[in-house]
Amino acid sequence: MTELRKRGGGGGDPDSSDKEADLDDRLGTDGECDGDSKADTPDVPLSTADTDNTPQYLNKALEGLPPRWKNYWIRGVLSIAMISGFFLIIYMGPIALILIVMTVQIKCFQEIITIGYRVYHSYELPWFRTLSWYFLICVNYFFYGETLADYFGALVQREEPLQFLSRYHRFISFALYLAGFCMFVLSLVKKHYRLQFYMFAWTHVTLLIVVTQSHLVIQNLFEGKIWFIVPISIVICNDIMAYLFGFFFGRTPLIKLSPKKTWEGFIGGYFATVVFGFILAYLLSQCQYFVCVGFNSETNSFTVECEPSEIFLMQEYTLPAALQNILTWKTVNMYPFQIHSIFLSSFGSLIGPFGGFFASGFKRAFKIKDFANTIPGHGGIMDRFDCQYLMATFTHVYIASFIRGPNPSKVLQQLLMLQPIQQLGVFHTLHSHLRERGMLPPAATPQAE
Amino acid sequence: MTELRHRGAEAPIQTQSSEDKGSDSELRLEKDGASDGESKGDSGLAEVPAPADDTPEVLNKALSGLSSRWRNWWVRGILTLAMISFFFLIIYLGPIVLMMIVLFVQIKCFQEIITIGYSVYHSYHLPWFRTLSWYFLLCVNYFFYGETVTDCFFTLVQREEPLRILSKYHRFISFALYLTGFCMFVLSLVKKHYRLQFYMFGWTHVTLLIVVTQSHFIIHNLFEGMIWFIVPISCVICNDIMAYMFGFFFGRTPLIKLSPKKTWEGFIGGLFSTIVFGIMLSYVMSGWRYFVCPVEFNNDSNRFQVDCEPSELFQLQDYTLPSFLVSFTGWTTVRLYPFQIHSIALSSFASIMGPFGGFFASGFKRAFKIKDFANTIPGHGGIMDRFDCQYLMATFVNVYIASFIRGPNPSKVIQQLLALRIDQQLHIFNSLKAHLMEKGFLPALEDVMA
Numbered sequence: 069m070t071e072l073r074k075r076g077g078g079g080g081d082p083d084s085s086d087k088e089a090d091l092d093d094r095l096g097t098d099g100e101c102d103g104d105s106k107a108d109t110p111d112v113p114l115s116t117a118d119t120d121n122t123p124q125y126l127n128k129a130l131e132g133l134p135p136r137w138k139n140y141w142i143r144g145v146l147s148i149a150m151i152s153g154f155f156l157i158i159y160m161g162p163i164a165l166i167l168i169v170m171t172v173q174i175k176c177f178q179e180i181i182t183i184g185y186r187v188y189h190s191y192e193l194p195w196f197r198t199l200s201w202y203f204l205i206c207v208n209y210f211f212y213g214e215t216l217a218d219y220f221g222a223l224v225q226r227e228e229p230l231q232f233l234s235r236y237h238r239f240i241s242f243a244l245y246l247a248g249f250c251m252f253v254l255s256l257v258k259k260h261y262r263l264q265f266y267m268f269a270w271t272h273v274t275l276l277i278v279v280t281q282s283h284l285v286i287q288n289l290f291e292g293k294i295w296f297i298v299p300i301s302i303v304i305c306n307d308i309m310a311y312l313f314g315f316f317f318g319r320t321p322l323i324k325l326s327p328k329k330t331w332e333g334f335i336g337g338y339f340a341t342v343v344f345g346f347i348l349a350y351l352l353s354q355c356q357y358f359v360c361v362g363f364n365s366e367t368n369s370f371t372v373e374c375e376p377s378e379i380f381l382m383q384e385y386t387l388p389a390a391l392q393n394i395l396t397w398k399t400v401n402m403y404p405f406q407i408h409s410i411f412l413s414s415f416g417s418l419i420g421p422f423g424g425f426f427a428s429g430f431k432r433a434f435k436i437k438d439f440a441n442t443i444p445g446h447g448g449i450m451d452r453f454d455c456q457y458l459m460a461t462f463t464h465v466y467i468a469s470f471i472r473g474p475n476p477s478k479v480l481q482q483l484l485m486l487q488p489i490q491q492l493g494v495f496h497t498l499h500s501h502l503r504e505r506g507m508l509p510p511a512a513t514p515q516a517e
Numbered sequence: 518m519t520e521l522r523h524r525g526a527e528a529p530i531q532t533q534s535s536e537d538k539g540s541d542s543e544l545r546l547e548k549d550g551a552s553d554g555e556s557k558g559d560s561g562l563a564e565v566p567a568p569a570d571d572t573p574e575v576l577n578k579a580l581s582g583l584s585s586r587w588r589n590w591w592v593r594g595i596l597t598l599a600m601i602s603f604f605f606l607i608i609y610l611g612p613i614v615l616m617m618i619v620l621f622v623q624i625k626c627f628q629e630i631i632t633i634g635y636s637v638y639h640s641y642h643l644p645w646f647r648t649l650s651w652y653f654l655l656c657v658n659y660f661f662y663g664e665t666v667t668d669c670f671f672t673l674v675q676r677e678e679p680l681r682i683l684s685k686y687h688r689f690i691s692f693a694l695y696l697t698g699f700c701m702f703v704l705s706l707v708k709k710h711y712r713l714q715f716y717m718f719g720w721t722h723v724t725l726l727i728v729v730t731q732s733h734f735i736i737h738n739l740f741e742g743m744i745w746f747i748v749p750i751s752c753v754i755c756n757d758i759m760a761y762m763f764g765f766f767f768g769r770t771p772l773i774k775l776s777p778k779k780t781w782e783g784f785i786g787g788l789f790s791t792i793v794f795g796i797m798l799s800y801v802m803s804g805w806r807y808f809v810c811p812v813e814f815n816n817d818s819n820r821f822q823v824d825c826e827p828s829e830l831f832q833l834q835d836y837t838l839p840s841f842l843v844s845f846t847g848w849t850t851v852r853l854y855p856f857q858i859h860s861i862a863l864s865s866f867a868s869i870m871g872p873f874g875g876f877f878a879s880g881f882k883r884a885f886k887i888k889d890f891a892n893t894i895p896g897h898g899g900i901m902d903r904f905d906c907q908y909l910m911a912t913f914v915n916v917y918i919a920s921f922i923r924g925p926n927p928s929k930v931i932q933q934l935l936a937l938r939i940d941q942q943l944h945i946f947n948s949l950k951a952h953l954m955e956k957g958f959l960p961a962l963e964d965v966m967a
Contacts, residue, residue, distance in 0.1 A: 235920075236920050238916050238919050238920055239917070239919075239920035242913070246870060249873065249877075250870070250873050252877075253873050253880065254773075256775060261883050261884035262884040262885065265880070265884045265885075269723045270719070272723055273719045324708065325706060419696060419700070422699065422700050425703045426699070429706045429711055429714075429715065433711035433714070433715045434712065458696065462692070465689050465692045466689070468688050469685075469686050469688055469689035479930060479934055479945060480948055483930055483934075491949065491952075491953060492953065494930060494934070494949070495953060498931075498934060498942065498945070498949070505939060
């Protein structure tokens, strides 16, 4: 695998998406090989699109077709490959999902940071790569530590070093971050102050975008795999449907930022996604594998059997009069989750694209065609995940606001951290509350010593 | 009040002489932000205005007799005393005033940094940008203050119907507000200015991250007890002043290239004197309930109250001195507040790590070739200049309290308990009962469950 990268002025050319120019066998790799091309001025488009990095066997297989169709075939094949990959990791279970999310996050971070390096020619500041990765590790440590402490609470309490780490978690994370901060201050070199501050800010904004989103994705996952699968599927479906509607019916451009998007694609994608989400929610709500949540501390694995919460239980809804006349049904059996899925789909179709426009604007601002060349025909990982930015946050906020109450194990943890006197106070309050509600027989109150 | 701003290419070179500020005696109180628009037409230097002489005329007249160097000391000294007196005054005025002052300082710091960003990038002709930056500031503040208000004013919030809805869906509303700003940003992207706009977007977010989260932590610390607000800030101020004095009298070895005026003698002298100061200050303050009690909102009287039983942290205890100190001082035990020991940790952090915040700000000023963040305080520069060492202190105090001092708040835990489902409550009840019986706080009774 040669690692040549062809860089040229054709970045803004829309036809370069055909990628027909080269038949060389080149799989692009980020990061290490960027150092060669340092001499570019910032205004030269940092195009990464002209390299044809489709594997050679694919090229041979599609040799016969005209170039335009070849592009579609490559994109199609890769799309199907990615979707199959998605199904496979869902099948493999939550731990694999968490690992995949983390890999994606690291790759996205690397892509964006690499762009930053190229824009600012910051290669001669060797500390910078170290510091950026160090900050990534710190922030990940902080977030994953909090997640683990919440969800694997019982396991953590058992092991002594884990207990110590969990109790002083915030302090340790902060100390680690501070060490990085001090390293940054000490590494300030006289001629490069401005560059260094830019890279510092670039790193932090990237962390803010990429790492918090991935953390929220993991938190959604812990609510039940369905909260992970449905939003991501909705965004993928919207992408594909908007593309197809735009391809067949597209006429009116949507926004100057992305000239290929059209209103027909947008609206068609919206309705198609709502229907798709509705059907998908119906299919998945029946399966306990997707709906259940929770780490079973006895078996040290994720439970796949549980009592589904009420939003995954079929309920009867009375149709409003208008719909009754059309459909002649009085009531309909639905999962409440399907109604939530309508909101998720609407968000994914209406606001999700703004994440895509943001990424397009970013690429135009820094004159790059794609974030990287990791996926043949599609660009980098960030290109695939740009519409997911806001979706993960929205899903998380949606769950926190409308679905989930506080996490019981977390509340129990906090209870156990109180002083015994306070615990007794809480105990008595809870006792009288439960008695009022009739959950406990009105026995004599236990006397505190 | 004229609003002239003296801008020139010699701004960075005049670092020493501009300290004197003796050259001008015009009456100029400057205002940030608004007046920047006028002077846009200067050369393409990405430099922010040189410090104007903005000492009020009254001071200038009073000090006109002294030579310029001493005059500078007097101006700085008087303003320092003025700021410290102001600090005492607002402590006296109480928690609400303190919160408002913190909010005001935060807004001013944000404005100063954003103004620098505008000047650096000449982004004035993107009118949406100022609106969007302030809008994001509002959103983030709304989010943080909403969470604080919900926690502290819990009963009041539950009583009033609109407040209750706002509090229940708070995260969603904040997110929706932020999203609106995000969409406005995307829609406002103009073809020729993409890169500028993304830079300003990034600049705004990093500023929010630094300034707003710090001020939020300060408010949190304040609610733990005013002593947690006063002692850290005083330690940082004391360290500034003491390091300056030690450096002035004994300074010889430079500390770091970024700030050539800092010396090792100042650094170490500042460390020891700040620790001593911290111990003494915490001794004095721990005796007063006004400072020691957590700030709570009294639901009946609808006011803040600071009255409580001091926690054990603020009660005198006997400590046995280690043997070498016994032989040294002749005392076997010493009476201390446990808080004084914590204050050693706080002072050490303020003296050792606090200056890194100052170096960060110095590096930032050199990177963007500005002398001071702004000219708000005569002799001292902008509000950010005074608060640069406080950046890390507020976060540290918050993390320190969360890790070593404060357990969860029992009333908050009860709130969360009551929000759970009944079967979950029952489950927790049983676990708690088992735990308490194990520890011997409850007599072993027959099972109360049906």
